[in-house]
Amino acid sequence: MQIDELDTPAVVVDLDILEKNLNKLADYCNQYNLRLRPHTKTHKIPEIARMQIRSGAWGITVAKVGEAEVMAAAGLDNILIAYPILGQSKLDRVMKLARSHKITVSLDSSEALAGISRAAARAGCSLDVLVECDLGMHRCGLQTPDEVLNLAEQVTRLPGVRFAGILFYPGHVWALPADQPAAMTKVSAQLAEFLKRLAGQSLHCEVVSGGSTPTAYNSHLLAGLTEIRSGTYVFNDRNTLDIGACRLENCALKLLVTVISNAVPGKAMIDGGSKTFSGDRLLSGAKAGYGMVLEYPDIQFESMSEEHGHLDLTSSSHRPKVGERLSILPNHVCACVNMHDTLWFHRKGVVEGSWTVAGRGQVR
Amino acid sequence: MQIDELDTPAVVVDLDILEKNLNKLADYCNQYNLRLRPHTKTHKIPEIARMQIRSGAWGITVAKVGEAEVMAAAGLDNILIAYPILGQSKLDRVMKLARSHKITVSLDSSEALAGISRAAARAGCSLDVLVECDLGMHRCGLQTPDEVLNLAEQVTRLPGVRFAGILFYPGHVWALPADQPAAMTKVSAQLAEFLKRLAGQSLHCEVVSGGSTPTAYNSHLLAGLTEIRSGTYVFNDRNTLDIGACRLENCALKLLVTVISNAVPGKAMIDGGSKTFSGDRLLSGAKAGYGMVLEYPDIQFESMSEEHGHLDLTSSSHRPKVGERLSILPNHVCACVNMHDTLWFHRKGVVEGSWTVAGRGQVR
Numbered sequence: 001m002q003i004d005e006l007d008t009p010a011v012v013v014d015l016d017i018l019e020k021n022l023n024k025l026a027d028y029c030n031q032y033n034l035r036l037r038p039h040t041k042t043h044k045i046p047e048i049a050r051m052q053i054r055s056g057a058w059g060i061t062v063a064k065v066g067e068a069e070v071m072a073a074a075g076l077d078n079i080l081i082a083y084p085i086l087g088q089s090k091l092d093r094v095m096k097l098a099r100s101h102k103i104t105v106s107l108d109s110s111e112a113l114a115g116i117s118r119a120a121a122r123a124g125c126s127l128d129v130l131v132e133c134d135l136g137m138h139r140c141g142l143q144t145p146d147e148v149l150n151l152a153e154q155v156t157r158l159p160g161v162r163f164a165g166i167l168f169y170p171g172h173v174w175a176l177p178a179d180q181p182a183a184m185t186k187v188s189a190q191l192a193e194f195l196k197r198l199a200g201q202s203l204h205c206e207v208v209s210g211g212s213t214p215t216a217y218n219s220h221l222l223a224g225l226t227e228i229r230s231g232t233y234v235f236n237d238r239n240t241l242d243i244g245a246c247r248l249e250n251c252a253l254k255l256l257v258t259v260i261s262n263a264v265p266g267k268a269m270i271d272g273g274s275k276t277f278s279g280d281r282l283l284s285g286a287k288a289g290y291g292m293v294l295e296y297p298d299i300q301f302e303s304m305s306e307e308h309g310h311l312d313l314t315s316s317s318h319r320p321k322v323g324e325r326l327s328i329l330p331n332h333v334c335a336c337v338n339m340h341d342t343l344w345f346h347r348k349g350v351v352e353g354s355w356t357v358a359g360r361g362q363v364r
Numbered sequence: 365m366q367i368d369e370l371d372t373p374a375v376v377v378d379l380d381i382l383e384k385n386l387n388k389l390a391d392y393c394n395q396y397n398l399r400l401r402p403h404t405k406t407h408k409i410p411e412i413a414r415m416q417i418r419s420g421a422w423g424i425t426v427a428k429v430g431e432a433e434v435m436a437a438a439g440l441d442n443i444l445i446a447y448p449i450l451g452q453s454k455l456d457r458v459m460k461l462a463r464s465h466k467i468t469v470s471l472d473s474s475e476a477l478a479g480i481s482r483a484a485a486r487a488g489c490s491l492d493v494l495v496e497c498d499l500g501m502h503r504c505g506l507q508t509p510d511e512v513l514n515l516a517e518q519v520t521r522l523p524g525v526r527f528a529g530i531l532f533y534p535g536h537v538w539a540l541p542a543d544q545p546a547a548m549t550k551v552s553a554q555l556a557e558f559l560k561r562l563a564g565q566s567l568h569c570e571v572v573s574g575g576s577t578p579t580a581y582n583s584h585l586l587a588g589l590t591e592i593r594s595g596t597y598v599f600n601d602r603n604t605l606d607i608g609a610c611r612l613e614n615c616a617l618k619l620l621v622t623v624i625s626n627a628v629p630g631k632a633m634i635d636g637g638s639k640t641f642s643g644d645r646l647l648s649g650a651k652a653g654y655g656m657v658l659e660y661p662d663i664q665f666e667s668m669s670e671e672h673g674h675l676d677l678t679s680s681s682h683r684p685k686v687g688e689r690l691s692i693l694p695n696h697v698c699a700c701v702n703m704h705d706t707l708w709f710h711r712k713g714v715v716e717g718s719w720t721v722a723g724r725g726q727v728r
Contacts (some may be wrong), residue, residue: 007453010728041670063671083671084624086635086687089371111686132627139672140625146447147627158456171669193725253602255612260448263496263511269504271450275702276727279643287377303537306405306698307427307447308503322475323450334670338639339702341725360725363640 001351006326006344007257011337013345015352016236017252019051025233026056027214036063037080037209039231042334044359045343046074048234055114059102060092061229065090066362067345072101074358080104080261082167082211082229084140086110090364091115095123104128104207106167108142113154113161120160128164130207131273135168135190165207165226166194173215174283176244180214184221191272195224203273214245237333239293242284248329253343254294255328255336257309259320268311268320270328273304275329278335291328301328370708372622372689373636375701377709379716381616382598383415389580389597390420396584401425401444401573403595406698408723409707410438412598423466425593429454436465437721444468444494444573446531446593448476448504454728455479459487468492468571470531472506477518477525482642485525491517492528494571499532499554509561516567529571529590530558537579538647540608544578548585557586576608601697602656606648612693617707618658619692619700621673623684627649632663632684634673634692641692642699643668656693660684666691 003012021065029036038052039061049071059078062068068079069289084107085094097103098120105127107113113129120127131151134141142148146164155163167190173183191208198205211228213236219228232239235253236246255277257270282289290309293299299320300312309328313319320326330336337357339345344354367376393400402416403425413424413435423442432443442480448471449458461467462484469491471477477493484491495515499503506512512530519527524622532555537547555572562569575583575592576669577600583592596603600610619641623636646653654673657663663684664676673692677683684690701707701721708718 007451007728055442084686085620085636086624087371108625109686112624115687133623134628138628138631139669139674141625142627162680258450260450260476261472261496263504265507271447272727274642274644274699278538278638279699280638306702309563310503314573322448322473323479323610335638335643338670339725340727361703363636363704364371 001350003256003344003346003349004325006256006351008016008256008257009276010256011340011343012254012256013235013343014252015312015345015347017250021233021236021250021252022052022055025230029137029228030056030218034219034225035227037229038226038234039082040067040071040359042231042234043337043361044070044357045355046071046358047355049074051077052234061231064362064364065093066364067359068097068103069093070359070362072097078102080106080229081269082106084109085116086112091119095119095125098125099123104130104164106130106132106255108132108140108151110151110154113151113158117158117160125160127161129161129208130167131155131163133166133194135170136170136186137172139169139171140354141168145194149197149201149203150192152198155202156203163203165205166198167207167209169212170210170215171212173212174243177218180218181221184215184218188222191222191224213240214243232333235333238329238331239283240328242282251329253330253333255291255330257326257328259322259324259326262320262322266312267313268313270309270311270326271307273306273308275306276339277304277309277330278332278339280332280335282331291330294329295327338342365644366714367620367708367710367713368689370620370715372620373640374620375704375707376618376620377599377707378616379709379711381614383615385598385600385614386416389594392581393592394420398583398589398592401591401593402598403446403593404646404723405431405437406595406598407701408434408604408721408726410435410440410722411719413438413440416598426442428726428728429457431723432461432467434723436461442466444470444593448473449480450476451506455483459483459489462489462491463487468494468528470494470496472496472504472515474515474518481522481524489524491525493525494573495527495528496518496529497530497558497587499551500533501533501536503533503535505532509558512558513561513565513567516562517565520567523561527567529569529573530562531573533576534574534579535576537576538607541582544582545585548579548582552586555586555588577604578607582655595675596697599697602693603647605693606646615693617694617697619655619694621690621692623634623686623688623690626684626686630676630678632675633678634675634690635671637668637670637672639670640672640703641668642696642703643693644696644699646695653695654694654713658691658693660690
């Protein structure tokens with residue numbers, strides 16, 4: 001079957017591009033002696049996680065306990081839950097996983113640490129803990145080397161947990177690749193302060209975990225980094241394209257859609273809106289638009305209802321017919337994939353199979 | 365079990381409020397001799413659709429064929445697919461439904477009409493067709509009375525289809541209830557032109573279908589209207605609250621969340637972001653923020669990552685602790701529910717059961 005025969009909206013993944021993306025980052029990590037622990041939130045598909053392991057990743061990252069359960073059930077191991085675990089229900093579930101899998105958690109509070117330690121000690125488990133530091137993202141993470149040292153020392157004193165190192169997310173470095181070295185130098189200087197304070201108290205960081213997709217290929221600029229957690233790099237998207245972190249030929253995923261109405265002059269409606277693409281706007285430039293129409297880049301994907309994508313035709317000479325099929329590069333592929341139960345994969349347009357987005361809906 | 369014992373993030377629905385919302389709109393429709401055909405895209409839950417039927421709705425509306433299949437399998441009938449059906453796969457599925465259920469479709473093109481007619485005639489089915497008109501939304505819908513007459517006449521000449529009337533969506537009327545009569549008067553004047561042109565050719569509109577949630581209680585201002593398709597009214601949300609289309613005590617659904625980090629000064633992170641709430645911004649006022657923190661309305665839900673909700677505490681004296689639970693009224697409840705597999709329902713905080721969002725993921 002050709003992808004053009006799939007009913008729309010359909011998410012299709014080019015296996016050749018996907019494999020190249022996986023290998024390229026794995027090669028980079030090998031070159032700089034970095035470990036790769038990809039964030040599987042982008043795809044939530046165990047089969048792709050296994051491809052990542054086969055191409056050189058040493059483990060995986062997830063955001064939610066439910067995602068860890070899905071991946072563990074599919075045979076994945078060495079799982080970092082890069083999220084503070086709070087509440088008895090989640091603690092019980094994590095300990096159940098930890099009995100048969102290597103589980104690492106990140107946290108930035110003594111409350112989260114106390115819960116993990118108590119639950120692990122009671123379950124007879126030992127979990128690796130990464131203390132989260134804020135190196136400019138201002139989302140989670142302790143602010144000062146002293147705060148990090150204090151929490152790291154708490155980890156060393158408590159049962160059921162082992163201090164494995166520190167974690168940060170450089171999601172604030174959202175610059176063109178050429179402008180990144182300056183931003184990364186700043187992050188690197190901050191990181192050095194944190195590492196120095198810990199080393200001064202003989203607290204060795206076996207793991208120093210950072211890395212996003214936009215910064216992936218500048219990760220070697222961060223002295224002391226041991227692993228990166230890029231997620232989006234598997235598929236790339238309009239955001240990574242727009243900031244120059246990839247080229248169009250590195251974008252592995254697109255949505256096939258159908259024009260369902262062109263009754264309003266200057267417009268065409270496609271059969272996907274915010275429940276198909278996610279409501280995420282473009283993060284850079286004009287921060288407008290909801291995806292790139294690959295066949296006609298001068299058509300603007302200007303707005304969305306839940307099930308309608310509103311195309312503005314006024315800058316294009318093309319007038320799509322009702323029933324015409326188009327391909328769209330989504331703005332934010334992680335949020336987009338999370339809208340779908342199924343992704344089809346193909347080579348050169350020939351469908352080879354489909355994956356179930358097994359981790360979809362794992363909000364807890 | 366109390367809702368406070370549910371693990372977070374959890375979507376909870378107050379049954380008392382839900383029932384009041386259903387009854388109030390049903391009573392209004394009775395008073396003005398309007399039929400109610402609620403849009404089930406808001407909840408995608410057959411059990412709630414059945415509650416709507418029991419409280420007086422004469423049928424239901426869906427956006428996608430997959431949603432119709434889910435509802436039909438659960439015993440719902442008289443289903444309007446308010447969406448043009450294009451492509452053989454969807455046509456085959458609609459005809460399979462139409463053999464055992466009353467299915468109505470809306471459309472605005474001769475392409476969509478030709479497909480439905482051909483498929484229906486081949487399957488030995490007869491489907492009701494509503495011709496979609498644009499009364500100001502500028503999304504789908506024919507522009508002029510002549511265009512509508514032309515397509516309606518095509519319906520009468522083709523096999524397998526029956527002209528049942530017209531449909532429009534007044535989603536552009538997004539005004540405070542007090543300002544709505546002026547906007548509705550304009551819509552009513554346009555509607556009169558369309559109806560007059562059809563009546564002039566003896567084309568009777570058995571169905572004149574309009575109505576959103578914000579305009580629901582001004583529907584009687586549209587002369588000739590026979591049914592409304594409100595969806596959001598079952599739960600309401602921050603959008604309907606903010607434009608004055610409901611009060612806080614009419615909001616039936618909220619999200620229970622947990623604070624997972626307060627390490628960054630002036631901020632707190634909750635365990636839900638765009639994959640829990642949807643990325644929809646507030647549609648009115650400052651068009652900012654992603655939900656209302658019900659316990660502390662002066663805390664701003666300023667931004668979101670996929671799994672983090674970023675609370676800005678600078679306007680509040682409250683400093684949430686790690687592990688503290690909060691309740692959030694989402695901006696756009698239809699997009700939010702679509703992120704979840706399960707909703708819990710309760711009365712006065714006591715959980716009575718849960719519903720599966722059976723229509724979730726039905727993008728086709």
